[in-house]
Amino acid sequence: MKRTRLIWILSAIVLLAAVSGGFALWHLHVRNQEIAAAVPRQPDLHGWNPELKERIASAERHAKHGPGRLAALAELSRLYHANGFYPEASQCYKGLLQVDPKPLWAHRLAFLLAQFGDLQHAIPLWRWVVKEDPKHIPASIRLGDALLKDNHLNEAAVAYNRALKIAPGNPYAELGLARIDISQGKWSHARTLLEAAAGSTDYAIGGDLLVTVYEHLGFAERALVLRGAVKASGAFYDTPDSWLDGLYSDCYDVYRLTVYSGAADHSGDVPTAIKIAERAVSLDPGSGQVQYQMGNLCEEANEPLKAMAAMKACIAASPQFSDAWYQLYALQRAAGNSASADQTLMAGLNACPNSPALHLELGNRLAQAGHIEQAIAQYRLSARLRPEEADAQISLAALYFKLNRINEGVDELKAALVAQPAQPAALTSITMVYIKLGHEAEAQKWLRQVSFQPRIHDKQREMLVQAFIQQFGHPPEINLNQ
Amino acid sequence: MPYAARSPFQALLVIASAGLLLFAAGCYRGDAPAAATVAADAPPVADLDYMQATPIGNPPTGYPWIANLKCVDLDQDGLMDVVFCEAKESKVIWLRQLPSGKFEEHVLADNLEAPVHVQPVMGFSHPGRIDLLVASMGEVFPNNDKIGSIYILENDGHEHFTKHLIIDHVARVTDVQAGDFNGDGKLDLAVAQFGYDQGEIRWMERTGPWEFKSHNLLNLSGAINVCVADFNGNGHQDIAALVSQQWEEVFLFTNDGHGNFTSKVLFGSTNEDFASSNLSVCDLNQDGRPDLLYSNGDGFGPSPVPGPRPWHGIQWLENLGGGNFRFHRVGYLAGAYSPVGVDLDGDGKMDIVAVSAFNEWDKPNATSLVWFRNDGHENFTPHVLAYSPTHLLTVDAGVFGKSGLPSLVTGAFFGNPPYDRISRILLWRHTGSKPAPDHPTAP
Numbered sequence: 001m002k003r004t005r006l007i008w009i010l011s012a013i014v015l016l017a018a019v020s021g022g023f024a025l026w027h028l029h030v031r032n033q034e035i036a037a038a039v040p041r042q043p044d045l046h047g048w049n050p051e052l053k054e055r056i057a058s059a060e061r062h063a064k065h066g067p068g069r070l071a072a073l074a075e076l077s078r079l080y081h082a083n084g085f086y087p088e089a090s091q092c093y094k095g096l097l098q099v100d101p102k103p104l105w106a107h108r109l110a111f112l113l114a115q116f117g118d119l120q121h122a123i124p125l126w127r128w129v130v131k132e133d134p135k136h137i138p139a140s141i142r143l144g145d146a147l148l149k150d151n152h153l154n155e156a157a158v159a160y161n162r163a164l165k166i167a168p169g170n171p172y173a174e175l176g177l178a179r180i181d182i183s184q185g186k187w188s189h190a191r192t193l194l195e196a197a198a199g200s201t202d203y204a205i206g207g208d209l210l211v212t213v214y215e216h217l218g219f220a221e222r223a224l225v226l227r228g229a230v231k232a233s234g235a236f237y238d239t240p241d242s243w244l245d246g247l248y249s250d251c252y253d254v255y256r257l258t259v260y261s262g263a264a265d266h267s268g269d270v271p272t273a274i275k276i277a278e279r280a281v282s283l284d285p286g287s288g289q290v291q292y293q294m295g296n297l298c299e300e301a302n303e304p305l306k307a308m309a310a311m312k313a314c315i316a317a318s319p320q321f322s323d324a325w326y327q328l329y330a331l332q333r334a335a336g337n338s339a340s341a342d343q344t345l346m347a348g349l350n351a352c353p354n355s356p357a358l359h360l361e362l363g364n365r366l367a368q369a370g371h372i373e374q375a376i377a378q379y380r381l382s383a384r385l386r387p388e389e390a391d392a393q394i395s396l397a398a399l400y401f402k403l404n405r406i407n408e409g410v411d412e413l414k415a416a417l418v419a420q421p422a423q424p425a426a427l428t429s430i431t432m433v434y435i436k437l438g439h440e441a442e443a444q445k446w447l448r449q450v451s452f453q454p455r456i457h458d459k460q461r462e463m464l465v466q467a468f469i470q471q472f473g474h475p476p477e478i479n480l481n482q
Numbered sequence: 483m484p485y486a487a488r489s490p491f492q493a494l495l496v497i498a499s500a501g502l503l504l505f506a507a508g509c510y511r512g513d514a515p516a517a518a519t520v521a522a523d524a525p526p527v528a529d530l531d532y533m534q535a536t537p538i539g540n541p542p543t544g545y546p547w548i549a550n551l552k553c554v555d556l557d558q559d560g561l562m563d564v565v566f567c568e569a570k571e572s573k574v575i576w577l578r579q580l581p582s583g584k585f586e587e588h589v590l591a592d593n594l595e596a597p598v599h600v601q602p603v604m605g606f607s608h609p610g611r612i613d614l615l616v617a618s619m620g621e622v623f624p625n626n627d628k629i630g631s632i633y634i635l636e637n638d639g640h641e642h643f644t645k646h647l648i649i650d651h652v653a654r655v656t657d658v659q660a661g662d663f664n665g666d667g668k669l670d671l672a673v674a675q676f677g678y679d680q681g682e683i684r685w686m687e688r689t690g691p692w693e694f695k696s697h698n699l700l701n702l703s704g705a706i707n708v709c710v711a712d713f714n715g716n717g718h719q720d721i722a723a724l725v726s727q728q729w730e731e732v733f734l735f736t737n738d739g740h741g742n743f744t745s746k747v748l749f750g751s752t753n754e755d756f757a758s759s760n761l762s763v764c765d766l767n768q769d770g771r772p773d774l775l776y777s778n779g780d781g782f783g784p785s786p787v788p789g790p791r792p793w794h795g796i797q798w799l800e801n802l803g804g805g806n807f808r809f810h811r812v813g814y815l816a817g818a819y820s821p822v823g824v825d826l827d828g829d830g831k832m833d834i835v836a837v838s839a840f841n842e843w844d845k846p847n848a849t850s851l852v853w854f855r856n857d858g859h860e861n862f863t864p865h866v867l868a869y870s871p872t873h874l875l876t877v878d879a880g881v882f883g884k885s886g887l888p889s890l891v892t893g894a895f896f897g898n899p900p901y902d903r904i905s906r907i908l909l910w911r912h913t914g915s916k917p918a919p920d921h922p923t924a925p
Binding site: 117 | 513514515516517518519520521522547570571572593595596620621622623625626627628629651679680701703728731745746747749750751752753754755756783784785787789791792793797809811
């Protein structure tokens with residue numbers, strides 16, 4: 001009996017092993033087929049970096065024939081994603097999700113779909129990511145944002161609150177919740193959230209909406225102060241995302257790298273912006289655009305020598321790019337190297353004879369040297385070359401006032417205020433001139449304009465008011481601190 | 483041994499069950515949702531001989547900033563004219579077509595502080611006359627000061643225009659459209675204000691000949707366009723609005739007929755660099771419901787030099803009725819601006835024409851004017867009509883000749899180099915050649 005039982009058991013084990021082995025082989029075969037099927041048709045790589053081509057070819061080979069098929073498909077997805085081949089990258093992610101359903105692939109795929117506005121397909125993926133890996137905060141933020149834009153306010157609030165539970169004080173979640181509050185008329189609660197978000201990010205996140213909320217709640221003065229402090233900030237503050245941010249290291253497209261770098265810079269992460277720009281420079285050191293970006297980033301990071309070197313490289317690559325000449329000139333002046341700066345200015349004008357900024361600077365230099373008529377000619381030329389900006393007229397007006405040519409100075413300030421209707425320096429100057437000339441009606445008229453301009457500081461406003469009182473014996477009719 | 487199998491059959495059963503469990507586990511792939519992919523855009527077809535451009539109006543001096551133009555028979559003499567905004571010169575200009583087919587240029591108003599949108603409106607001031615609504619930014623490039631204004635240019639019936647300042651010292655104004663929103667028989671205004679950090683959508687109730695009362699609809703920066711139509715089919719004029727900057731959203735404000743609006747988001751992108759550029763109305767599928775055409779191609783953003791992104795292009799928000807819309811990608815166009823619905827080839831199907839303002843202009847094959855040709859089922863093939871001139875920001879369509887086929891008029895805005903292929907206002911007429919096949923190289 002015992003022997004019979006043993007035979008039965010052994011037979012069963014052998015059978016099971018055979019079935020399992022067969023199944024494993026079959027399963028492996030199916031998986032390999034799925035991975036191979038997920039390899040997209042290669043896009044046109046003509047003109048691309050040879051290293052990228054080789055990496056793509058190698059990843060394709062391994063994904064189709066092994067070894068390391070799954071890792072190869074993952075590599076292929078990174079390469080395509082990082083270099084802007086989004087249909088191909090999304091096909092890779094779809095395949096990866098089939099054979100290796102990880103939140104990482106779903107998150108990246110959802111991000112790509114959302115980049116093109118396809119929230120309908122991105123939202124279910126992010127819902128799944130958040131369920132599978134609730135600790136990856138950017139997924140909750142992105143889900144919340146997508147739901148908010150899809151009119152699912154309650155579910156968006158749940159997503160933001162989930163993020164806040166794990167990461168208290170997350171400004172992106174606070175901003176999202178504040179937007180929901182505003183749309184529901186809960187202005188006071190929105191204010192609390194926005195003050196928190198703006199407070200933790202130096203007003204980079206939520207500061208713009210906070211002005212609106214202050215205005216709505218009747219805090220006109222706070223709104224005015226904030227408007228004056230945060231001017232034309234440039235609003236690109238995508239949430240940091242460790243599952244996406246490192247992709248640039250596989251990017252071989254120099255223009256795309258400048259965009260990645262610019263985005264990092266806009267969000268305040270200058271070191272990362274420089275790292276990305278360095279990769280761009282290493283790929284194409286002869287690109288003026290890349291060197292110019294690097295120069296500006298180094299200046300931001302307070303590295304003037306590196307900034308100057310990058311600007312020189314930019315000029316060598318693109319001698320007709322006048323902004324680089326101007327930046328190099330300004331850097332040399334700031335470093336106290338006047339002789340080099342002057343040389344740069346003249347060389348820049350030689351290369352870019354239509355640069356309004358360089359003519360303006362030459363005007364300043366000539367005015368300082370007492371070459372008045374030549375300076376005036378340079379200012380006029382600069383204003384003619386860039387009629388939409390007021391800088392040249394303001395400088396020219398200052399020169400006229402210095403020469404006691406008051407009427408000509410006033411005319412220039414009026415021209416400046418046509419070019420830039422609320423230019424703070426022009427507004428304060430023209431107001432002060434009319435006060436000193438004793439033209440009360442004109443002074444009142446321009447003071448009214450000053451009252452609309454939050455970028456004029458309190459000290460300057462106070463100075464104008466005091467000058468007005470001193471000249472006319474009574475305060476102006478306009479309250480400048482409204 | 484309480485768990486030992488009592489018979490060989492039972493042992494086999496246990497082992498088989500374990501095997502089945504293993505099998506099921508092996509087959510299990512998790513519950514990841516079904517995944518979609520980013521669709522590849524249709525490749526463009528070169529169709530450079532289909533239309534030919536002729537400059538109209540004065541030749542360019544310097545680098546023109548034509549921010550917006552419209553085809554309109556302003557003097558109602560049966561000949562199509564063009565009105566446009568020259569933002570750098572702060573002028574609104576009329577190109578009047580003469581019976582000879584030539585155009586003469588008239589400045590209708592100046593000192594308009596960077597006008598960026600002009601909208602002809604029949605009967606705003608007097609029945610039968612075409613007046614002009616003008617949105618002025620104050621400054622075109624980034625500035626958060628309250629320097630925006632709205633002007634109405636009143637037509638005296640002989641195309642002499644009186645400038646009326648409607649509002650000033652507000653966030654920079656980018657668009658103004660007319661509509662009777664409260665049912666009182668008088669035209670009100672819908673207004674988009676870009677601002678920069680603070681912007682706004684408002685409607686302005688007409689309270690007198692040139693007096694208006696403002697009603698706020700939305701406080702977000704980056705408003706570019708407002709479109710007026712009865713979008714939800716309730717018989718009252720609604721407002722659709724495009725908001726760019728970091729928001730990248732299209733809103734619908736549905737009107738109850740008394741000027742009470744309810745807002746919803748029709749489309750939004752979480753991509754802060756989506757680069758919304760324009761919104762226009764067009765019944766693309768000709769089902770009687772006004773759809774929205776939507777371009778994204780504003781080349782600025784985080785890059786140091788304006789340029790293309792893979793998601794730039796044209797979108798169609800299909801009106802499904804009842805205030806519901808469905809998003810469709812139409813096609814890729816780097817730096818896309820100014821989508822216009824027009825049956826360009828006269829085949830009875832509504833096509834789309836758009837221009838590129840920010841492209842890789844150092845490359846010879848960077849497209850500047852594209853016709854998205856409709857196959858009748860709202861599948862579109864991009865036909866490249868021109869690579870040159872560059873920096874085209876605005877386009878409109880109108881019938882200028884006797885053929886009855888629409889021509890195109892483009893305006894260029896040169897805000898960044900290169901400046902080697904300059905134009906100002908161009909009239910693009912059909913050459914008489916047939917359009918290139920939609921898919922000449924398709925297998």
